[in-house]
Amino acid sequence: xxxxxxxxxxxxxxxxxxxxxxxxxxxxxxxxxxxxxxxxxxxxxxxxxxxxxxxxxxxxxxxxxxxxxxxxxxxxxxxxxxxxxxxxxxxxxxxxxxxxxxxxxxxxxxxxxxxxxxxxxxxxxxxxxxxxxxxxxxxxxxxxxxxxxxxxxxxxxxxxxxxxxxxxxxxxxxxxxxxxxxxxxxxxxxxxxxxxxxxxxxxxxxxxxxxxxxxxxxxxxxxxxxxxxxxxxxxxxxxxxxxxxxxxxxxxxxxxxxxxxxxxxxxxxxxxxxxxxxxxxxxxxxxxxxxxxxxxxxxxxxxxxxxxxxxxxxxxxxxxxxxxxxxxxxxxxxxxxxxxxxxxxxxxxxxxxxxxxxxxxxxxxxxxxxxxxxxxxxxxxxxxxxxxxxxxxxxxxxxxxxxxxxxxxxxxxxxxxxxxxxxxxxxxxxxxxxxx
Amino acid sequence: xxxxxxxxxxxxxxxxxxxxxxxxxxxxxxxxxxxxxxxxxxxxxxxxxxxxxxxxxxxxxxxxxxxxxxxxxxxxxxxxxxxxxxxxxxxxxxxxxxxxxxxxxxxxxxxxxxxxxxxxxxxxxxxxxxxxxxxxxxxxxxxxxxxxxxxxxxxxxxxxxx
Numbered sequence: 103x104x105x106x107x108x109x110x111x112x113x114x115x116x117x118x119x120x121x122x123x124x125x126x127x128x129x130x131x132x133x134x135x136x137x138x139x140x141x142x143x144x145x146x147x148x149x150x151x152x153x154x155x156x157x158x159x160x161x162x163x164x165x166x167x168x169x170x171x172x173x174x175x176x177x178x179x180x181x182x183x184x185x186x187x188x189x190x191x192x193x194x195x196x197x198x199x200x201x202x203x204x205x206x207x208x209x210x211x212x213x214x215x216x217x218x219x220x221x222x223x224x225x226x227x228x229x230x231x232x233x234x235x236x237x238x239x240x241x242x243x244x245x246x247x248x249x250x251x252x253x254x255x256x257x258x259x260x261x262x263x264x265x266x267x268x269x270x271x272x273x274x275x276x277x278x279x280x281x282x283x284x285x286x287x288x289x290x291x292x293x294x295x296x297x298x299x300x301x302x303x304x305x306x307x308x309x310x311x312x313x314x315x316x317x318x319x320x321x322x323x324x325x326x327x328x329x330x331x332x333x334x335x336x337x338x339x340x341x342x343x344x345x346x347x348x349x350x351x352x353x354x355x356x357x358x359x360x361x362x363x364x365x366x367x368x369x370x371x372x373x374x375x376x377x378x379x380x381x382x383x384x385x386x387x388x389x390x391x392x393x394x395x396x397x398x399x400x401x402x403x404x405x406x407x408x409x410x411x412x413x414x415x416x417x418x419x420x421x422x423x424x425x426x427x428x429x430x431x432x433x434x435x436x437x438x439x440x441x442x443x444x445x446x447x448x449x450x451x452x453x454x455x456x457x458x459x460x461x462x463x464x465x466x467x468x469x470x471x472x473x474x475x476x477x478x479x480x481x482x483x484x485x486x487x488x489x490x491x492x493x494x495x496x497x498x499x500x501x502x503x504x505x506x507x508x509x510x511x512x513x514x515x516x517x518x519x520x521x522x523x524x525x526x527x528x529x530x531x532x533x534x535x536x537x538x
Numbered sequence: 539x540x541x542x543x544x545x546x547x548x549x550x551x552x553x554x555x556x557x558x559x560x561x562x563x564x565x566x567x568x569x570x571x572x573x574x575x576x577x578x579x580x581x582x583x584x585x586x587x588x589x590x591x592x593x594x595x596x597x598x599x600x601x602x603x604x605x606x607x608x609x610x611x612x613x614x615x616x617x618x619x620x621x622x623x624x625x626x627x628x629x630x631x632x633x634x635x636x637x638x639x640x641x642x643x644x645x646x647x648x649x650x651x652x653x654x655x656x657x658x659x660x661x662x663x664x665x666x667x668x669x670x671x672x673x674x675x676x677x678x679x680x681x682x683x684x685x686x687x688x689x690x691x692x693x694x695x696x697x698x699x700x
Binding site (some may be wrong): 111112152154207208209210219226249253256260264268269271275279280284 | 545546549550552553556557560561564567568572573574575576577578579580581582583585623624625626627628630649652653656657678679681
């Protein structure tokens with residue numbers, strides 16, 4: 103037993119997930135500090151207004167010292183993103199953000215606390231050994247101890263567990279009254295509209311809908327608590343988590359919490375590399391396009407590219423099954439970060455046999471070709487139905503909660519900015535790749 | 539004991555201590571009104587509306603206009619005060635409007651009480667108000683309306699007017 107634990111502390115693996123989480127954290131720290139800069143510009147020094155200090159003995163900063171702390175947070179956030187003197191940047195960020203959090207009692211929020219914990223955990227991790235200036239300088243290979251992966255994931259599990267437990271223990275939450283009461287926000291917004299769609303009015307006055315929604319929220323949190331740990335539910339749990347946190351972020355601005363929670367999912371991604379083989383025809387421009395983009399977006403090195411002389415794109419998935427055409431593209435997309443949200447649910451169609459092909463052998467035992475399990479027109483029809491349903495689902499879950507918030511352009515800029523940072527980082531740290 | 543064994547033991551101790559502390563924080567949050575460090579998400583759905591009153595030295599209770607009032611200072615100049623000028627965060631800024639309590643109602647009442655004491659200490663030109671009073675009407679998760687009256691500490695006006 104003791105030996106197993108000792109081995110656990112020594113286990114090593116690829117650090118790319120940790121590096122991505124580091125980038126998300128740096129961006130969130132920067133974003134968090136920037137919010138306080140804006141607040142300072144609008145309202146002035148916080149101590150000139152009402153605030154609630156924690157303890158009498160806690161040192162309160164002068165205006166200059168306060169600005170210095172916020173500036174330190176911003177600088178450290180930037181250094182964490184680019185991975186320059188990463189550990190020092192994390193420790194300074196932890197000290198500055200920790201000091202800042204305890205200046206005012208009502209500045210506490212779960213997302214700031216989670217950010218602080220993430221800074222602490224990353225400061226003891228080797229997250230600077232991949233996708234960083236430090237790694238480039240020291241020519242490190244992006245490989246190292248991974249016990250902090252487990253600890254950060256356990257932290258996230260504790261958060262889901264705490265959140266689910268607090269709701270289950272609360273009679274108001276359990277009975278659906280809390281969500282039922284929150285409908286008033288939407289109702290208030292709707293009252294300002296000239297014409298309200300009947301379906302929305304009916305939905306908002308339907309208690310069963312809110313009871314179902316409550317059960318769904320509690321079920322989702324319980325599922326995420328364990329689903330992210332089990333190999334056979336992990337990919338589905340990541341997709342559920344993306345929808346769940348996306349839904350919360352659209353309806354309520356929790357910023358760091360949504361992004362950091364989703365950032366921990368980089369640590370959930372399986373460490374196995376190049377388990378899928380994507381076959382393309384180098385003579386075909388269309389094939390080269392998909393192969394090139396697959397390679398560019400394959401940040402976790404999940405797909406191995408191979409050439410063949412068939413006119414059809416084909417992929418061999420981790421389970422050994424063969425898929426071709428758009429299903430091959432979707433399966434490749436579901437192994438990548440950027441198109442995951444869209445591509446992954448489409449791959450569920452393979453369970454119906456869509457896009458799946460079986461290799462057949464001739465009388466001499468040689469592979470003669472691939473036999474599709476479903477006809478092209480039927481497969482396309484199923485795809486269109488699924489796509490329409492899925493887009494409708496995404497529309498509903500983003501539109502309904504955002505009704506009472508209005509469209510907040512600023513928060514929707516964060517996601518493209520973050521992906522831009524990822525893309526720039528990956529462009530700056532290229533991996534050896536085959537020429538396409 | 540070599541360095542490697544010390545390192546392994548250090549990592550295991552750190553992880554165990556970290557998780558135990560986190561678990562302890564989560565459990566204590568169940569008993570704390572502000573749910574701090576407990577990861578209570580959207581803990582309750584409470585709404586409240588608060589009205590600010592001034593208790594004058596002649597004993598009258600005068601309602602402010604949405605947290606704003608004016609007084610004549612010692613030199614006869616008109617001086618205006620506003621709740622919103624001092625209290626800006628945690629959703630405590632806007633009075634006389636029904637709004638959601640952040641985190642929970644108990645912690646909102648706690649901060650409103652602190653805010654009353656904060657404001658009463660920062661109106662030196664107002665030599666009429668002895669005390670600020672906040673009448674709060676609230677309900678939790680669609681329950682019945684409840685009422686609370688918060689009072690700031692009293693001021694010794696004679697000391698101020700000197």
